[in-house]
Amino acid sequence: MTFYKTVFCFALGAITAQPAVAETPASLSMNGVSGLIDMPSAEQQSDGTLSIARSAFGPTARTTLSFQITPRLSGSFRYSSIKNWGSSTAPSTLFDRSFDLRYQLLTEGRYLPNLTIGMQDFIGTGVFSGEYVVATKSLGPKLKLTAGLGWGRLGSYNAIGAPFGARSLVAVGLGGNLRTGEWFKGDVAPFGGIEYVVSDKISLKAEYSSDIYRVESGLRKTFDRKTPINFGAEYRTKTGAKLGLYSLYGDKIGFTLSFQLDPFRSPTGGQAGPGPLPVRPSSAAQGWSDATVVTAFDLTRLRDQTQAILAKDGIVIEALAVTATTAEIRIRNSQIDNAPQAIGRSARALATVMPASVRSFEIVPVKQGIGLSKVVIARSDLEDLQFDADQAAQSRARAQILPALGPMPAEALRGQGLYPKLNYGLAPYVATSLFDPNAPLQADLGLRFSARYDIAPGLFLSGALTKKLAGTIDSKRLSNSIARHKVRSDAALYATQGDPALETLTLAWYAKPSGSLYTRVTAGYLEAMYAGLSTEVLWQQVNKPYALGLELNYVKQRDFDQRFGLQSYSSLNGHISGYYDLRNGFQAQLDVGRYLAGDVGATLSLDREFANGMRVGAFVTKTSMSAKEFGEGSFDKGIRIDLPLAWFLGRPTQKTSSLVLRPITRDGGAKLNVNGRLYDTIRSNQQSELDGAWGRFWK
Amino acid sequence: MTVTRFIPLLAALLMQTGCSAVTANLSGMAPSQLQLAAPSNAPQLAMTLENRNIILTIAKVERQQDVEIWAVADGPQVFLREGMILGTRGFGPDLMSAHAPSAATLRSMTDHSRSYAVLDGTDTLQTETFACTAQPAAAPAPALTVDETCTSPQRVIRNQFSFGRSGKVVNSRQWLGPTAGYTIITEKIR
Numbered sequence: 001m002t003f004y005k006t007v008f009c010f011a012l013g014a015i016t017a018q019p020a021v022a023e024t025p026a027s028l029s030m031n032g033v034s035g036l037i038d039m040p041s042a043e044q045q046s047d048g049t050l051s052i053a054r055s056a057f058g059p060t061a062r063t064t065l066s067f068q069i070t071p072r073l074s075g076s077f078r079y080s081s082i083k084n085w086g087s088s089t090a091p092s093t094l095f096d097r098s099f100d101l102r103y104q105l106l107t108e109g110r111y112l113p114n115l116t117i118g119m120q121d122f123i124g125t126g127v128f129s130g131e132y133v134v135a136t137k138s139l140g141p142k143l144k145l146t147a148g149l150g151w152g153r154l155g156s157y158n159a160i161g162a163p164f165g166a167r168s169l170v171a172v173g174l175g176g177n178l179r180t181g182e183w184f185k186g187d188v189a190p191f192g193g194i195e196y197v198v199s200d201k202i203s204l205k206a207e208y209s210s211d212i213y214r215v216e217s218g219l220r221k222t223f224d225r226k227t228p229i230n231f232g233a234e235y236r237t238k239t240g241a242k243l244g245l246y247s248l249y250g251d252k253i254g255f256t257l258s259f260q261l262d263p264f265r266s267p268t269g270g271q272a273g274p275g276p277l278p279v280r281p282s283s284a285a286q287g288w289s290d291a292t293v294v295t296a297f298d299l300t301r302l303r304d305q306t307q308a309i310l311a312k313d314g315i316v317i318e319a320l321a322v323t324a325t326t327a328e329i330r331i332r333n334s335q336i337d338n339a340p341q342a343i344g345r346s347a348r349a350l351a352t353v354m355p356a357s358v359r360s361f362e363i364v365p366v367k368q369g370i371g372l373s374k375v376v377i378a379r380s381d382l383e384d385l386q387f388d389a390d391q392a393a394q395s396r397a398r399a400q401i402l403p404a405l406g407p408m409p410a411e412a413l414r415g416q417g418l419y420p421k422l423n424y425g426l427a428p429y430v431a432t433s434l435f436d437p438n439a440p441l442q443a444d445l446g447l448r449f450s451a452r453y454d455i456a457p458g459l460f461l462s463g464a465l466t467k468k469l470a471g472t473i474d475s476k477r478l479s480n481s482i483a484r485h486k487v488r489s490d491a492a493l494y495a496t497q498g499d500p501a502l503e504t505l506t507l508a509w510y511a512k513p514s515g516s517l518y519t520r521v522t523a524g525y526l527e528a529m530y531a532g533l534s535t536e537v538l539w540q541q542v543n544k545p546y547a548l549g550l551e552l553n554y555v556k557q558r559d560f561d562q563r564f565g566l567q568s569y570s571s572l573n574g575h576i577s578g579y580y581d582l583r584n585g586f587q588a589q590l591d592v593g594r595y596l597a598g599d600v601g602a603t604l605s606l607d608r609e610f611a612n613g614m615r616v617g618a619f620v621t622k623t624s625m626s627a628k629e630f631g632e633g634s635f636d637k638g639i640r641i642d643l644p645l646a647w648f649l650g651r652p653t654q655k656t657s658s659l660v661l662r663p664i665t666r667d668g669g670a671k672l673n674v675n676g677r678l679y680d681t682i683r684s685n686q687q688s689e690l691d692g693a694w695g696r697f698w699k
Numbered sequence: 700m701t702v703t704r705f706i707p708l709l710a711a712l713l714m715q716t717g718c719s720a721v722t723a724n725l726s727g728m729a730p731s732q733l734q735l736a737a738p739s740n741a742p743q744l745a746m747t748l749e750n751r752n753i754i755l756t757i758a759k760v761e762r763q764q765d766v767e768i769w770a771v772a773d774g775p776q777v778f779l780r781e782g783m784i785l786g787t788r789g790f791g792p793d794l795m796s797a798h799a800p801s802a803a804t805l806r807s808m809t810d811h812s813r814s815y816a817v818l819d820g821t822d823t824l825q826t827e828t829f830a831c832t833a834q835p836a837a838a839p840a841p842a843l844t845v846d847e848t849c850t851s852p853q854r855v856i857r858n859q860f861s862f863g864r865s866g867k868v869v870n871s872r873q874w875l876g877p878t879a880g881y882t883i884i885t886e887k888i889r
Contacts (some may be wrong), residue, residue: 048821262820263821264819264820265820265821266817266820268791269791269792269878269879270790270791270792270793270817270818270878271791272775272789272790272791273774273789274733274735274773274774274775274789275770275774275775275776275788275789276788277735278735278760278761278763278768279763280763281763308762338822385761386763387764387766387778387780387785387786387796388796388800389785389796389797389799389814389816390796390798390816391795391796392795392796392816392824439794610821610822610823611821611822611823612820612821612822613819647820650791691824693822694824695795695818695822695823695824696818696822698795698796699788699793699795699818
């Protein structure tokens, strides 16, 4: 399995990486974690690093996605295949998904080594399960020594004892369960190795492996494990990709290809583009006398001049109101990927255009017609701070972030030609189907036509049509779900029969009844598989790190051809959601409610988020649906990744590549995929997000 | 089986040309805002970006307070106070703001401090503070030339300034930040 898009992203990031900022990261093993060749090391990746490694030797292939969750904690998701698994007369391939967790207990010092404790394949069927404690010490800049003790798989060769008792085999069942009874039990065996860094491009590795490959080599004869010694070399390209070539177990040649993506080091070093308008002193602003009354004629001129400046940044004025001392502007930002920068550019435009008597700028970012917050900036602060060494902190301290209350004042002038307005576009799309046992990666490529008709602020009709051009997603490969109803597991039928497909066609209405209450009603063909009515209420105070939401949906399942027809299955579902910004880069969400199949339960999500919009998270759902009824995997869980394209391209765009990876998609714990949920719509302009991203206010 | 649909990276890339070469951005950018255009007879400087191996011409656009705003014809800007770089915009790895010594401080070669604020890859501002010394240039120079050596916990940087007869900085080599590296700014004779 290859995560095509992710690989592509990584490759792109790597290609564009600047050598000036590249620093050699800790190398990855064939298991895609920091390590030697087949054995782990105690090193960590740099905080926040996302890495992907593809490795193969003999019959075994592994693709591993790893994330350095905190400086000491990392997690991995791996998809492996082993060929020649069945009997010699009926060969088959074993596909397996596994998760790892590693925690660094000690960080290398002058005398102390790095010390890491790790659990490999700790959830699931346990084909690769093993635990380890490992130490790595650098001797000078060139040499790294690693030694460790392994249990499970990693304790299977030349064991030296079983200090914590026998490893009783835990019934695997349908997988998905923590096999706590096995951890650090049974035989323990030493492993170790060295890495010698020849140059910043080449390093040499040799190791002694404690994995005897009992099943692969002994039982199933997929290869012949002759020695515990592995050795090889790794080459790091100028672009940061790494290629390793190894001799494995005296029998096979193996390779690894890996990419590491560090969110703190953008491939372009930052966004290029025209600089902002300088803040001119108000006395010079357009030669206006101190206006005490702004006439309708003036207001139109002020709006059009401001709009002419903001158009270059893709900012649309929804409305403008000007008094003798205050200008309130409502902006729709469709291009800049950073909310404070859009606010800063708007403030600069106002400073260029507004009469000198206007001393206060009130900027209200708007999405889907509703005001999200009100950022109040004193004009004098803009003038004072534009070249100040501490401009970002000072400007944030002096700005006020207030709730955006209700509609604009009656005398406000709306943006021109915004309502009603039709927008449409045509773009290619890729749809993927992952981890099918018979074909782990299937993908379709096609064209998507999307359109949106804005009727009034907050009220719009939108839809999307897709036409497949080429692809491999195949309806014959259906999972045998035994749930009471196939609410999600018929995805392949939708993918193959919906050609062309009416993906969505909805009427949506967003409103803001008070300064901290938001509502949404969406009706129509909500997503590929469901049509109906989706309603939502969200309570979020602008300056608080938490929010509370309530969603209620009534939907019917759509026909597989994704035209207008509906099937008989209907579902009343919905959730109460709590959102909490932990303010250390982590965001937690808890949803409790009823899911599409009528099962009742809760979903917990935890995401690491960066101010640039990059996000890596995991979610787990437990519902009343039994593991038996759910099927393989026992319950729903997965990983989600958002990669903002602006980070890769170094130019402003709000496009984000989003990936949701589930080891297996079943019918339990399934939610409706409605577009434009409230929390996602509003949060980038709430105080905690604005604070985190404020560094770009002056960009 | 999981079907994930998402805004395809591939698609976006198909529509983009020259993914992220900043040099391409510098030359291929839309004409700058009218409000920023330098008059045709504006003074010009040559600006060399050492990391990227390119030489740009920057023209003086306007002066706000005691800071001059110079800009490349296609938009990127440099803020100079007495020849000292206070910030850049639009280059990509920009210097967002800086605390810099006055020309007089450098000419008198007194110890001073500097700070540089740049955005890291996550859009978080990182400020690095340096303790600096100034001394006459090691190599003989026709005009007064000062070597400035600044030390932070992370690194040592070396800026150089040549002063004209009026006491103004004429030529300089200045650090812009960990990614942008050094730039050389020289007078352009027209």
